[in-house]
Amino acid sequence: MTVIFSKKCEYGLQAVLYLSTLEAGAMASADEISKKLDIPKEFVSKILQSLTAKKLVKSKKGNSGGFYLGKAAAKIKLIEIVEAIDGLALFNNCVLGFPDCSPGNPCPVHNKWGKLRNSAYNMLTSETLEQFKKKSIAKINKIIRK
Amino acid sequence: MTVIFSKKCEYGLQAVLYLSTLEAGAMASADEISKKLDIPKEFVSKILQSLTAKKLVKSKKGNSGGFYLGKAAAKIKLIEIVEAIDGLALFNNCVLGFPDCSPGNPCPVHNKWGKLRNSAYNMLTSETLEQFKKKSIAKINKIIRK
DNA sequence: ATTTAATCAGATAAATTAATCTGATTAAAT
């Protein structure tokens, strides 16, 4: 294995980045998102449902319904999605799995990992979806559906 | 979830760090390791078996047998354990799960993650088990078995 | 020789995560 985020979280992040590229007022169906990102439709649908429950995403039922961001892209940070899906354990637990890792009882890589973890946290908090928009559009447009 | 290393890998790293704290010529049984690190005996046994197959660890069968490092602690780096158990996908795959993430086709956090990933790699390659020895001893001695 | 305590090997079980399926509800469009 070796993973930072669960598949659920990866898909959630991708889907939310996708929603952030839509023009104001537009929405995207689970089917559209699934096709554009090449991820299982029912799975992305479930994930967005859970994000809907947490107000990060909104949905509209019925014909021509779909999902859209729960608030302005300029007000959403990736960490919110991560927290909603995977939680913040990554930023609290010992990277080597030792119990009670802390400054007073550090594992062999405690300090190094601490710095890294802060950088990771920063990566997820310093920019908003709005600031990622250009890059998101570029990346999503290059995904080739198998 | 949200994990860097699998449980298997965490336990493997802990066990190898434990072996590195033994005095020259000594070995430790799966039972001893299990008790000292508070991890399931059969599991750590299996993991060390797989590391034995890869020559990172050696074992001696029979009464008063056990496991010991396959080479000098000064010649083993954490990355070798990680590679043997989890592989190096962490250092190759996109952190957001996008396909074909590369400088020419980057995801929104590609550059930031690239730097982080290098630091993580460095954390696992810059020091040997020998250099971690003091810290390993200190940490292991503070583990309280439940 | 026998006992004991260890690794080793393979099967199995349990738990978690990932993915899919089915049916109900909702609402726009015809």
Add this chain to the structure above:
DNA sequence: ATTTAATCAGATTAATTTATCTGATTAAAT
């Protein structure tokens, strides 16, 4: 009104990871 296409909800299945069990082999100690 009916059809159609969407979310929603919950159940189910599949896959993977984590953990345990059983028995065989090995070798030191008595």
